[in-house]
Amino acid sequence: MPVTDVRVDDEGIHARSGREVILDVCFDGRRIWSFWLHRDGAALDGGHLVAWPDSLRAFLDGATRLSLNEHGSETPVYDEEVRLGAGEGRISVTDKQGNPLALDKDNRRVKTFAGRSAEHVAPLMDAIDEVITALGKVGIEGFLAYGTLLGAVRGGRLIGHDSDADLGYVSRHSEPADVVLESFRIQRDLTALGYRTTRYSGSAFKILVEESDGSLRGLDVFGGFMRDGHLHLMGEIRAPFERDWIFPLGTATLEGREFPVPADTDRFLSITYGPSWRVPDPAYKFETPRSTARRLSGWFRGIRTSRKEWDRAYASGSFDRGGGPSDLVRWIAEQEPDLGSFVDVGCGRGRDVAAMVAWRGVPALGLDVHGRSFRRQETQHAANDSVRFWTFNLLERRHHAAVAAYTGLALPAHRVVAARHLVDSIAADGEPMARLAELGAALAQGGSGRLYVEILSTWGSDGYPERHRLVRAVDPVEVERALQTAGARVLQRQLVPVSAEPGASVTCRIVADWPSAGSSTGGEA
Amino acid sequence: MSIKDRLSRAAGGASHADLERRVAELEAEVQECRNVNLRVAELTDLVTQLLVPLASGDQKKVRELVDGYHAGL
Numbered sequence: 001m002p003v004t005d006v007r008v009d010d011e012g013i014h015a016r017s018g019r020e021v022i023l024d025v026c027f028d029g030r031r032i033w034s035f036w037l038h039r040d041g042a043a044l045d046g047g048h049l050v051a052w053p054d055s056l057r058a059f060l061d062g063a064t065r066l067s068l069n070e071h072g073s074e075t076p077v078y079d080e081e082v083r084l085g086a087g088e089g090r091i092s093v094t095d096k097q098g099n100p101l102a103l104d105k106d107n108r109r110v111k112t113f114a115g116r117s118a119e120h121v122a123p124l125m126d127a128i129d130e131v132i133t134a135l136g137k138v139g140i141e142g143f144l145a146y147g148t149l150l151g152a153v154r155g156g157r158l159i160g161h162d163s164d165a166d167l168g169y170v171s172r173h174s175e176p177a178d179v180v181l182e183s184f185r186i187q188r189d190l191t192a193l194g195y196r197t198t199r200y201s202g203s204a205f206k207i208l209v210e211e212s213d214g215s216l217r218g219l220d221v222f223g224g225f226m227r228d229g230h231l232h233l234m235g236e237i238r239a240p241f242e243r244d245w246i247f248p249l250g251t252a253t254l255e256g257r258e259f260p261v262p263a264d265t266d267r268f269l270s271i272t273y274g275p276s277w278r279v280p281d282p283a284y285k286f287e288t289p290r291s292t293a294r295r296l297s298g299w300f301r302g303i304r305t306s307r308k309e310w311d312r313a314y315a316s317g318s319f320d321r322g323g324g325p326s327d328l329v330r331w332i333a334e335q336e337p338d339l340g341s342f343v344d345v346g347c348g349r350g351r352d353v354a355a356m357v358a359w360r361g362v363p364a365l366g367l368d369v370h371g372r373s374f375r376r377q378e379t380q381h382a383a384n385d386s387v388r389f390w391t392f393n394l395l396e397r398r399h400h401a402a403v404a405a406y407t408g409l410a411l412p413a414h415r416v417v418a419a420r421h422l423v424d425s426i427a428a429d430g431e432p433m434a435r436l437a438e439l440g441a442a443l444a445q446g447g448s449g450r451l452y453v454e455i456l457s458t459w460g461s462d463g464y465p466e467r468h469r470l471v472r473a474v475d476p477v478e479v480e481r482a483l484q485t486a487g488a489r490v491l492q493r494q495l496v497p498v499s500a501e502p503g504a505s506v507t508c509r510i511v512a513d514w515p516s517a518g519s520s521t522g523g524e525a
Numbered sequence: 526m527s528i529k530d531r532l533s534r535a536a537g538g539a540s541h542a543d544l545e546r547r548v549a550e551l552e553a554e555v556q557e558c559r560n561v562n563l564r565v566a567e568l569t570d571l572v573t574q575l576l577v578p579l580a581s582g583d584q585k586k587v588r589e590l591v592d593g594y595h596a597g598l
Contacts, residue, residue, distance in 0.1 A: 175562075176559070176562040176563075177561075177562040177563075177565045177566045177569070178566075180562060180563055180566035180567075181566045181569055181570055184566065184570045187597060187598075188574075188597035191596055191597040192597070199598070202562070202563045202566060294552070294555075294556065295559065297556075298555070298556045298558075298559025298560055298562075299559050299562045299563065300562075300563060302560070302563065303563075390595060391598075393598075396567065396598070397564070397567045397568070397571070398567050398570060398571050398598055399595075399598055401571040401575055401594075402575070402591060402594050402595040402598060403595075405575060405579065405587075405591045405594075406591050406592075406595070409584075409587065409588055409591060410588075
């Protein structure tokens with residue numbers, strides 16, 4: 001049954017098809033985006049409307065030859081000159097350097113492998129080689145996995161619509177805690193070799209590799225293990241499997257080089273992509289059984305709650321640029337005449353840290369989960385050894401420990417810890433307030449300092465929460481309860497409307513300390 | 526006999542809603558147990574990699590150790 005009634009406008013792509021189809025969207029002959037018509041569309045007028053993804057909308061201002069192909073077919077179901085927005089020129093989906101962009105399966109803008117020269121992928125091939133060698137040095141036999149394995153086995157090439165490379169390994173351990181510890185150790189070893197890494201879960205992390213044009217490419221390392229006759233591989237696999245189907249590893253050719261792969265690639269790809277793995281499908285998404293997702297999430301996940309939204313925010317480069325110190329840090333400066341040091345948890349661009357250093361000249365530490373967010377301030381303070389900016393994940397206790405140790409060494413009392421719009425920028429299931437209270441207890445114990453928390457308590461109609469990318473309003477009672485559970489004494493609570501306009505959002509400031517034993521006198525709020 | 530009937534009989538005649546509630550509770554409890562794995566690994570890692578070496582180093586080495594531990598996170 002054919003795809004009919006195709007119409008393209010500023011809303012999106014309208015089409016009708018009795019069966020589910022994958023459609024590739026090309027602008028001037030280059031694939032930009034793929035979608036499933038039924039899965040990704042909204043039913044409308046007997047057909048489906050697939051709205052333009054937000055990540056693409058910014059480019060849709062001008063003309064293009066838009067063709068729509070059912071995936072795997074050479075014959076377009078639609079091929080017309082279209083005009084979107086009010087622009088006069090050709091639509092160009094490129095980054096600032098002019099590199100062609102496309103959307104990946106999660107509709108993120110990526111530089112895809114399609115159209116990239118061998119020279120461009122050589123550093124990634126080098127990195128795969130080097131990382132597999134590095135894994136070997138610590139007794140881990142790494143192999144190509146997921147889309148990278150699929151590309152190698154199918155045609156010896158990186159898949160054109162893919163944007164990163166995936167490696168896997170199967171641990172000798174079978175207890176999840178041991179698998180996590182091993183993954184920590186591997187990441188540490190790779191860091192020592194000079195790689196930049198970021199952790200995704202207890203058993204997966206990403207290595208960032210610089211390509212010849214200066215762009216960064218991700219290389220994901222997924223930990224796996226055998227347990228109860230099943231292969232478990234982060235992120236989505238749990239299937240009956242034999243160790244002999246993986247070891248001894250075989251080899252496959254990728255971009256002209258030999259790399260290790262599981263012994264039985266057919267079985268391996270079948271549990272990853274289903275028995276039809278030989279047929280290309282760029283819009284493929286894992287359909288993970290609920291029991292598998294629960295197992296892997298229970299054992300390994302929970303450290304990246306709301307992270308995607310922040311990845312996107314800082315990916316733009318222009319987010320939260322400009323502006324001065326916050327009202328909160330000005331208020332803290334007034335409240336704290338005897339400040340000894342300052343810690344800003346979730347410091348973003350780092351302006352409050354810079355302001356406090358400028359005003360008071362105290363040692364300071366800016367913490368944010370995005371290393372790129374504070375880069376400018378980090379560079380400006382590079383010569384000042386008492387001012388540090390660290391990447392920090394509130395949801396990982398090892399990060400707490402590192403910060404607590406550094407604080408003990410380098411940040412004298414009276415220590416002020418600020419957390420402005422941190423708890424309300426992480427969804428409740430990440431339990432950010434409980435984690436922040438634990439961190440506060442570690443940094444301000446025994447009366448050595450105070451914690452200042454600012455949250456959005458009323459979600460107004462003024463656009464304030466959206467501008468700050470907040471995910472929820474937080475009940476101040478929830479904050480106080482978490483603080484008290486962590487042994488804190490709440491000293492102050494203050495509601496602060498962000499403006500005098502009707503419908504204004506309201507923030508709440510809560511100040512707490514951890515008095516030394518015997519001096520606790522209860523709240524003064 | 527249907528599965529539903531068998532389940533109901535096995536549960537001593539408990540209602541469907543009751544069983545759903547108990548399954549949800551059990552699932553939550555299983556997840557709690559699973560969650561401990563990551564926590565145990567985190568704590569083990571920082572004890573072996575940070576606390577034990579901290580206890581035996583001088584100030585300069587301690588600072589290097591803390592920086593190094595943070596870099597590897």
